[in-house]
Structure formats: structure tokens, C-alpha cells
Amino acid sequence: MKRIFLIEDDQAIAKNLMLLLQSEGFIVTHAATRKEATDALADNKFDLALIDISLPDGNGFTVCTEVKEVQNIPVIFLTASGDEASVVTGLNMGADDYITKPFRPRELIARIGTALRKSGRSAATFEVCGLQVDTASGVVKKDGSEVFLSALEYRLLLMFVNNPKSIITRDRLLDELWDAAGEFVNDNTLTVYIKRLREKIEDDPGKPKIIRTVRGTGYRLGDGHAPE
Numbered sequence: 001m002k003r004i005f006l007i008e009d010d011q012a013i014a015k016n017l018m019l020l021l022q023s024e025g026f027i028v029t030h031a032a033t034r035k036e037a038t039d040a041l042a043d044n045k046f047d048l049a050l051i052d053i054s055l056p057d058g059n060g061f062t063v064c065t066e067v068k069e070v071q072n073i074p075v076i077f078l079t080a081s082g083d084e085a086s087v088v089t090g091l092n093m094g095a096d097d098y099i100t101k102p103f104r105p106r107e108l109i110a111r112i113g114t115a116l117r118k119s120g121r122s123a124a125t126f127e128v129c130g131l132q133v134d135t136a137s138g139v140v141k142k143d144g145s146e147v148f149l150s151a152l153e154y155r156l157l158l159m160f161v162n163n164p165k166s167i168i169t170r171d172r173l174l175d176e177l178w179d180a181a182g183e184f185v186n187d188n189t190l191t192v193y194i195k196r197l198r199e200k201i202e203d204d205p206g207k208p209k210i211i212r213t214v215r216g217t218g219y220r221l222g223d224g225h226a227p228e
Contacts, residue, residue: 025162
């Protein structure tokens, strides 16, 4: 699993970002200040950093420089300001990309995938029953043809891809999935999303082979899965 270093002082934003990134299969370490970031940087290895430009004890530009000097990993700036000066400064400091808040979850995941791929740190493509999932680019294909999933359907699929040998309970899915508005998915809507996902990725949704039901427990990924 890829390790993401999140430096964000807004606790609400940080919590939602951590839930999103964890549901996509990333391991996340969070720091709320420059000092916390410096300490974490010394004790951990990361694959990519998400850095808020505004921090209570400094700014993200300085943290970016420290990250690049210590680990030389891709950096994406999170900024509430879309002004040209901040963007140019960030890129000149060595950042690989930036995204302006508020942002769409799928856009952020796609940008992370692109940065990891360019740095040679992208995750492997996963295949099961003719379905290919490129977790770096966010592209899903069935027998060579692209399958277009909603943000929640994609996160749901990744839960199974990232836990290929596990039975995933409905309670766990409910805990880790939420819709684009930030509201938790309830039991009825989870059933609907499972049904919609199966309709898009299964040869026969009535007899699913990719997302298998484990009666009384939850779901599991079908047999024949393998990373490429």
C-alpha cells in the first residue's frame, strides 16, 4: 500500500480526506502543523505528500522544501486560494501539482494517481474475471473496454480490490463509504450501490463472480484475482 503524508490544519477537512484516502487503499499519516510535519518526516517513509499552503506555525511552501530535501517524493498542494501567485510559488518550490479547495474526491484521487505514476511509485493494475482496475489512473476496464463508475461505486470496488482475501462486512462498508456530500451511506443505499456496481462489471449480475455475497456476513472478491 502507498503511504500518503497529509499536512492539513483544518481537522474536519483532514478527517474527511483521511477517510477518502483510506477507502482508496492508502495508508495515511496526518500532521496539523509544520512542527508535527517535521517530526513525522523524520520517523516515516512516504510515497506522496498532500500539503495545505496555510498552516498555523508556518506555510506549506517551507514544508514542501523540507519534504523534497528529506524524501524527494511527489507533492500536491491543497489551497483555498486559486490566485496565480500562490500556484506559481508552489510549483517553483518543487510541487508536482496543486488542487483548489473545495475539490471533487475523484479529481484528487486522479491527481494523486498521476503524480505517483510520473514518479514511478504507482500501484499495480489489478485484474479479476476480465475486470482490470488501474489504481494509479483510476481507470476501470472490462474485457478491454472502459467502465465508467461513479465516485462511490469506484470507492466501493476499491474496497474489494484492496482486500482481495477478506470477507468485508456490510457494517465495515457502511463505516468507510459516504456519498459526495459527506453523508454516511445507509443500509438500503448500500444495497443499491452494490447492485449498480454489479450491473456495470459483472457478465451476469444475477450470478456475480467478481463481488460475491457471503450470506449473513457481507461480501468478498471473487476467485482468480491477481495484481499485474
